Amino acid sequence: MNEIKCPHCQTLFSINDTEYHQLLEQVRTKEFEHDLLERLSSERKLLEEQSKNELQLQLGQKDEVITTLQHQLDSFEQQEALKVQTLQSERDKDVQELQQQLDKLASEHALSLAQTLASKDSENQKLSAELQQITLQKDKEKQEALALLQQEKDQLRNQLLLQEQKQELDKQALVSQFQTELAQKDELLAYYKDFKAKQSTKMIGESLEQHCEYEFNRLRMTAFPKAQFGKDNDATSGSKGDYIYREYDENGIEIISIMFEMKNEADETSTKKKNEHFFKELDKDRQEKRCEYAVLVSLLEMDNELYNNGIVDVSYAYPKMYVVRPQFFIPIITLLRNAALNSLQYKQELALVKEQHIDITHFEEDLNTFKNAFAKNYQSASKNFKKAIDEIDKAIKRMEAVKAALTTSENQLRLANNKLDDVSVKKLTRKNPTMRSQFEALDS
CATH class of the missing domain: 3.40.1350 (Trna Endonuclease; Chain: A, domain 1)
Structure with missing residues (x-):
């Protein structure tokens, strides 16, 4: 808000920024007109001096020009005077309108201020009444709270007394119980001592x-x-x-x-x-x-x-x-x-490994037994074969013996060959699940 002082009645008016700028524009227009008049006056003087100089330089040749310019200057002055009068009348009119607006704003502002003050007084009275009521309510609540706290304090004091009495009774009961138990333990200890003494x-x-x-x-x-x-x-x-x-x-x-x-x-x-x-x-x-x-x-x-x-x-x-x-x-x-x-799981796994080791040992034993039997049969057949050759070389008379020896040798070789043909992985691993599973794994 801006304040303006009336030059006539010396009254201060408060106007908003918009009205202030409008008024300022009007004042600036007046100053502009004043500046314009001064500028025109200065220009006129300059023209006069120029004209005089030209007249002095041109003498008589410029008389007609001077007369023409003088007429133009007079006409211009008349026009300017007319414009000034028009602007002056418009300015006076605007000033009157502005004065009316200011008077109206002043009256409206005074009325609004009076209404605001009345409203504020009413609100203050209302707030005072509410504050007084709240104060009374708070005092009442405070008294009630103090009374409640005092009541709770009395109850807690009574509970504390009851608890102390109860604790004292419990303490006496525990002491009595402990004394009873101690006496029983003493009796039991004495019994065991007597029992040990008798044994x-x-x-x-x-x-x-x-x-x-x-x-x-x-x-x-x-x-x-x-x-x-x-x-x-x-x-x-x-x-x-x-x-x-x-x-x-x-x-x-x-x-x-x-x-x-x-x-x-x-x-x-x-x-x-x-x-x-x-x-x-x-x-x-x-x-x-x-x-x-x-x-x-x-x-x-x-x-x-x-x-x-x-x-x-x-x-x-x-x-x-x-x-x-x-x-x-x-x-x-x-x-x-x-x-x-x-740790039982590890013991079971260890036992399984031992069993597998035993299966491998049995497999090796069976294989060695087969090798020994085959070698025995082979040695017997070889011995008989050599014996038959020796008998042939000795005499024809012993052909029957040689034939018998050869027959025996053939039978031994046949039996050995049959045993060799019967040998298979399936038969060798029949009683050995560990080796059978390993051979099956190789086949797959």
Whole structure:
């Protein structure tokens, strides 16, 4: 918006850019007319000077020209004066119209401004009322929220008190339960101590063996239906283990074999032995009985945390040997058995390779047997043939003997030839599926 000050009433008017440019164009037209008049005046003076110079130079020859030019100049001045008057009247008219437009715009602007101010006052009043209402609503909500928070706080405090009381009751119940269980364990410990005191060293060891055997038989039908588990009664080598576990697949291939040794000791025994004292003998029993693993089920060194934490691998001392407590008797069998089942496929493939090697060996044996029989027949025939030649050379009297010898030689040669004709790949590989498959592969 642009402001214009009226030269008459000194009033400021605000007009937009379009009206401002229109007004500016009118003012520029007036200035242009003023410039044009000044230019014409200057040109007239210049013409007069030129005319005077020409008159001075041409003297009397230019009088007529001067008169003509004077007339033309007068006519031009009249025309210019007329144009100026016309432009002045048009300018006055435009100024009046512009003044009317400005007055109209001023009145419209004042009316619009008054309406806008009234609207703004109304909106301000409305907004003030809404703000006051919102403030009241917020205060009410704040009070309600504070009341709700206070109520929740009271509820949480009550719940916390109840929870603390419950925890205290649970704690007392757990303490009472633990005390009861501890008393029961003490009684059980005292019972076992008394039980051990009443047993000899041999009876203690036998009770551990019976425990392990009972645990295995309890799960035999469900977990180990094809397994063999029993006492090692073979003492031909001078020593024996306690139990041997073996398991085979449907083809008779051994899946796993374990040599078990159970060791226990009475608390009152004067010489306390360690688990490592039995490793060497157990490894020897494992190798003599051709078992893959050796496991020592031990109750020795009860205060040793190494053996109390679970399954202990002692393969650093002896290969494939483990030490376990009685509670890990079944888990060690399961772990070793599962590991063996994973390698069963390779064992089966190895057995198949061995069978194929045996088939090749049988084929070579059959071929050698045939060669020996053929050589024997050939040697017999050759011997008889030579004998017949010798008999012919000796005397005609022995022709019958020679004939008989030749006949025998012919029969032997015929039999050898028949055997040679009967020889074929099919007959040679009849009892040898491995070589038959290889020859069939060559034919294909």
